[in-house]
Amino acid sequence: MLDVILFTFIAIIKISIVFGLLLLTIAYLIWIERKVMAHMQVRLGPMRVGWHGLLQPLADGIKLLFKEDIVPYKASKVLFIMAPVIAIVPALMSFAVIPFGNKITISGYSIDMVITDINIGILFILAVTSVGVYGIILAGWSSSNKYSLLGGLRSSAQMISYELSIGLSLIGVLMITQSLSLVDIVNAQSKWWFVLFQPIGFMVYAISAVAEVNRCPFDLPEAESELVAGYHTEYSSMKFSLFFMAEYANILTVSAIAVTFFFGGWRGPFLPPVIWFLIKMFLCIFFFVWIRSTYPRFRYDQLMNFGWKFLLPVALANIIVTGLVIVLIG
Amino acid sequence: MLESLLFIIMGLIVITCAIGVVFQKNPIYSAVFLIQTMVSLAVLYILLHAQFVAAVQVMVYAGAVMVLFVFVIMLLNVQRADQELGKDRLIFQKVSAIFLGLLLFAVIGIVTVRSVLQGTKGEYTPEHMNEIGNTQLVGKLLFTDYVFPFEIASILLFAAIIGAIILAKKELKE
Numbered sequence: 001m002l003d004v005i006l007f008t009f010i011a012i013i014k015i016s017i018v019f020g021l022l023l024l025t026i027a028y029l030i031w032i033e034r035k036v037m038a039h040m041q042v043r044l045g046p047m048r049v050g051w052h053g054l055l056q057p058l059a060d061g062i063k064l065l066f067k068e069d070i071v072p073y074k075a076s077k078v079l080f081i082m083a084p085v086i087a088i089v090p091a092l093m094s095f096a097v098i099p100f101g102n103k104i105t106i107s108g109y110s111i112d113m114v115i116t117d118i119n120i121g122i123l124f125i126l127a128v129t130s131v132g133v134y135g136i137i138l139a140g141w142s143s144s145n146k147y148s149l150l151g152g153l154r155s156s157a158q159m160i161s162y163e164l165s166i167g168l169s170l171i172g173v174l175m176i177t178q179s180l181s182l183v184d185i186v187n188a189q190s191k192w193w194f195v196l197f198q199p200i201g202f203m204v205y206a207i208s209a210v211a212e213v214n215r216c217p218f219d220l221p222e223a224e225s226e227l228v229a230g231y232h233t234e235y236s237s238m239k240f241s242l243f244f245m246a247e248y249a250n251i252l253t254v255s256a257i258a259v260t261f262f263f264g265g266w267r268g269p270f271l272p273p274v275i276w277f278l279i280k281m282f283l284c285i286f287f288f289v290w291i292r293s294t295y296p297r298f299r300y301d302q303l304m305n306f307g308w309k310f311l312l313p314v315a316l317a318n319i320i321v322t323g324l325v326i327v328l329i330g
Numbered sequence: 331m332l333e334s335l336l337f338i339i340m341g342l343i344v345i346t347c348a349i350g351v352v353f354q355k356n357p358i359y360s361a362v363f364l365i366q367t368m369v370s371l372a373v374l375y376i377l378l379h380a381q382f383v384a385a386v387q388v389m390v391y392a393g394a395v396m397v398l399f400v401f402v403i404m405l406l407n408v409q410r411a412d413q414e415l416g417k418d419r420l421i422f423q424k425v426s427a428i429f430l431g432l433l434l435f436a437v438i439g440i441v442t443v444r445s446v447l448q449g450t451k452g453e454y455t456p457e458h459m460n461e462i463g464n465t466q467l468v469g470k471l472l473f474t475d476y477v478f479p480f481e482i483a484s485i486l487l488f489a490a491i492i493g494a495i496i497l498a499k500k501e502l503k504e
Contacts, residue, residue, distance in 0.1 A: 076356075079362070119463060123382065123385035124385055126385075127372075128388070131365075131388065134362075134397070134400070137404075138358075138362070153401065153405070156397055160397055160398075163393070163394075
C-alpha cells in the first residue's frame with residue numbers, strides 16, 4: 001500500500017515539474033526567438049521590460065489575458081472553443097514519455113527521470129501528435145472565414161504529408177535499437193550517437209520536423225501575404241495564444257525527439273544529464289530560429305512535390321539500406 | 331475491478347459517440363464524433379493489453395483516415411449536400427436497414443452467448459505478451475503466420491493507390 005502511495009506521489013510531482021517547466025520554457029521560447037532573430041537582423045529585439053526584455057513573456061501573457069475574447073457571429077461555437085484545446089493538449093502530452101536523465105536515487109528509492117517509460121514510446125508520441133492536426137483544421141472550419149478555412153486545409157495537407165516522412169525517418173533508428181521505448185533508445189547510444197549511423201535519416205527528420213510544426217520556410221498555413229493569418233485569423237485573446245503555445249510546444253517536442261533519437265539524449269560528459277539534455281534542446285531550437293531568419297517561404301506546389309517526390313523516397317531508401325547493412329553485419 | 335470499471339465507462343463513451351455520428355445533421359460534427367469513437371476504441375485496446383494496436387488505431391484511423399474524411403467534407407460544398415439529403419426519403423431502405431440491424435444484433439447475441447463466453451484461453455496471455463513485447467509479437471506473427479493475408483492487403487492497397495492516381499490524373503491535351 002505504501003508503495004502505491006509513494007508511486008502516485010512521485011508521479012504527480014514528476015508531472016507537475018515537467019509541465020510547469022514546459023509552460024515556462026514555451027513562454028521563454030518566444031523571447032529567445034525574438035532575441036535571436038533580432039540579433040541576426042542587427043536589431044536589439046525586446047529591451048524595455050526587464051533586463052534585456054527578460055520579463056517580456058510575462059507582459060505579453062498578461063496583455064493577452066486581458067484582451068477581449070471574440071467569437072464570430074457565424075462561427076460554430078462548440079468547435080470554435082474546442083479547437084485551441086485540441087491543438088495544445090496533444091502537444092503537451094507527448095512529453096510524458098521523453099527521458100530527461102538517468103535514474104537518480106533519493107534515500108534508497110530510485111526514480112526514473114521520465115514520467116512513464118512505456119514499451120511503445122515513440123508510437124505514443126506519433127499517435128498523440130497526429131491528433132493535434134484537428135485543432136488546426138477545426139479552427140479553420142469553425143471560424144466560417146474563407147482565409148481561415150484555406151489556412152486550415154493547407155495545414156492539414158502539409159502535416160499529413162510530412163508526418164509520413166517523419167515516421168519513416170525514425171524507423172532506421174528503431175531498426176538498430178530493436179525497441180520503441182525512448183529509454184532503450186538513449187541507452188543504446190552510450191558509445192555513438194545515432195546521427196553518425198543515420199545521417200540521411202536525420203536530414204529527412206530535420207526537414208520534415210520543420211514542416212510538421214509549420215515553421216518557416218514551410219509556414220504556408222499562415223502565409224500573411226496570401227491568407228491574412230491562416231487558420232487563427234478569427235481567434236483573439238487567450239484562445240489565440242493557445243495556438244501559439246501549441247506551436248511552440250510542438251517545436252519543443254520535435255527537438256526533444258531529435259535529441260533523443262539522434263544526439264544521445266541526456267548522455268554527455270562532466271555535466272549532469274538534465275543539463276546536457278537542455279543544452280542539446282536549446283541548440284535544436286536555435287537551429288529552428290536560425291532557419292526561420294534565413295530562408296524565404298516555399299510555394300505550395302513546391303512544398304507538396306518536395307515532400308512526396310523527394311523526402312518520402314529518400315526515407316524509404318534509407319530504411320532499405322539500413323536493413324541491408326544490419327543483415328550483412330549480422 | 332478497475333479494469334471493468336474503465337471498460338464500462340469507455341464502452342459507454344464509444345457507443346454514445348457512435349450514435350452521435352449517425353444522428354448529427356452536419357457532416358463535420360459527425361466526423362468529429364467518429365474521431366472521438368476511434369480514439370476511445372484505442373483505450374479499449376489498451377485495456378486488452380494491445381498497446382501497439384492502440385497506438386496504430388489512433389495514428390492511422392484518428393490521425394490519417396479521419397483527416398482525409400474531414401478534408402473531403404470541407405472541400406465539397408457541405409450545405410448543398412445537406413439539403414439534398416433532407417429531401418429524398420428512402421422508405422424501403424429504412425425498413426430493410428431496421429430489419430438487417432435487428433438480425434445483426436440477434437446474430438451477435440447468439441454468437442456471444444454460445445461461443446465467446448465458453449472459449450478456451452489462448453497461447454498469448456498478457457504476461458506472456460509482456461515478456462516478448464507487444465510490438466515484437468505483432469511484427470513476428472505478421473511476418474510468419476499471417477504473411478499471406480498481410481501481403482494480399484498490401485497488394486490491394488497498392489492497386490487502390492494506382493487506381494486513385496489514374497482517376498485523378500488529367501488527360502493530356504494534344
